[in-house]
Amino acid sequence: MTKQIAIISGSLRKASYSTRLAKVLAGLFPSGYNTELINIGDLPLYNQDYDTEGNPPEFYTSFREQIADKDAVVFVTPEYNRSVPAALKNALDVGSRPFGHSVWNGKPALVVSNSPGNLGGFGANHHLRQTLTLLNMPTVQQPEAYIGNVVNFLGENDDPSPDNKVYLQSLVNAFTGLVEQTAGKN
Ligand SMILES: Cc1cc2nc3c(=O)[nH]c(=O)nc-3n(C[C@H](O)[C@H](O)[C@H](O)COP(=O)(O)O)c2cc1C
Numbered sequence: 001m002t003k004q005i006a007i008i009s010g011s012l013r014k015a016s017y018s019t020r021l022a023k024v025l026a027g028l029f030p031s032g033y034n035t036e037l038i039n040i041g042d043l044p045l046y047n048q049d050y051d052t053e054g055n056p057p058e059f060y061t062s063f064r065e066q067i068a069d070k071d072a073v074v075f076v077t078p079e080y081n082r083s084v085p086a087a088l089k090n091a092l093d094v095g096s097r098p099f100g101h102s103v104w105n106g107k108p109a110l111v112v113s114n115s116p117g118n119l120g121g122f123g124a125n126h127h128l129r130q131t132l133t134l135l136n137m138p139t140v141q142q143p144e145a146y147i148g149n150v151v152n153f154l155g156e157n158d159d160p161s162p163d164n165k166v167y168l169q170s171l172v173n174a175f176t177g178l179v180e181q182t183a184g185k186n
Contacts, residue, residue: 002032002033002034003032003033003034003071003072003176003179003183004034004036004069004070004071005029005033005034005035005036005070005071005072005073005074005179006035006036006038006066006067006070006072006073006074007022007025007026007035007036007037007038007073007074007076008022008037008038008040008073008074008075008076008088008091009022009037009040009076009077010075010076010077010078010084010085010087010088010124011077011078011085011087012040012041012085012087016078017078017114017116017150017151017154018076018077018078018114019037019076020154020158021076021112021114021147021150021153021154022037022074022076023037023158024154024158024160024168025074025076025112025168025171025172028165028168028169028172029172029176030172030176033176035074036066036070038063038066038067040063040087040088040090040091041087042059043057043059043060043063043087043090043091043094044057044059044060045090046090046093046094046097048097051097051098060094063091063094063095064094064095064103067095067103067104067107068103070107071107071108071179071183072107072108072109072110072175072178072179072182073104073107073108073109073110073137074109074110074112074175075088075109075110075111075112075128076112076113076114077111077112077113077114077121077124077125077128078113078114078115078121078124079113079115079119079121079122079123079124079125080124082123082124082127083123083124083127084124084127084128084131085124088128089131092104092131092135096135102135102136104132104135104136104137105135105136105137106136106137106138106182107137108137108138108139108140108175108178108179108182109132109137109138109139109140110139110140110145110171110172110174110175110178111125111128111129111132111139111140111145112145112147112171113125113128113145113146113147114146114147114148114150114153115147115148115150116149116150116151117148117149118148118149119146119148120145120146120147120148120150121146121147122146125144125145125146138178138182140171140174140175140178142174143167143170143171143174145171
């Protein structure tokens with residue numbers, strides 16, 4: 001059966017490098033995989049009252065359904081002040097509740113951080129990994145993905161150099177390997 005992969009960009013910006021990188025990664029999946037870029041920009045800030053009162057916003061429900069339908073999740077994120085952007089943390093929080101009904105539970109994950117700077121979003125990458133541990137998402141350990149100087153990395157027209165494509169393909173291959181390993185165990 002075709003595996004369904006959610007791809008989440010941590011940036012809401014129209015010209016986001018993260019979203020551009022996410023689209024390049026989507027194009028590297030083999031046959032048997034279907035990818036969908038999931039919008040997190042319309043999710044209201046998480047407020048537990050919505051769930052306690054049994055009246056969650058429409059966007060919470062549709063987002064939770066979209067993730068629940070997927071087999072695995074790719075996160076492509078910039079770094080904001082050495083952590084993940086609030087929009088991404090909010091999406092993780094929304095999907096994690098109501099308690100006991102987290103849509104993330106058991107889904108394999110790939111974390112790709114990036115930055116126009118040299119450090120490649122290392123801080124965001126590891127803050128995200130900390131949360132994914134609690135959410136019980138088995139996450140690709142190697143190769144790690146801290147993509148620095150992302151402007152050059154993407155190249156013109158989002159067509160990375162052959163070497164950079166080989167590297168991105170190695171990320172996708174490690175991820176699909178983990179997805180295959182985990183299949184049927186959730
Ligand atoms: C609020 C804010 C905080 C930022 N903090 C960092 C940071 O800690 N480390 C870093 O490498 N870049 C930082 N940047 C720069 C971002 O890496 C840069 O704006 C990047 O293009 C954002 O990702 P995007 O292109 O996917 O939107 C920050 C940008 C903003 C708006």
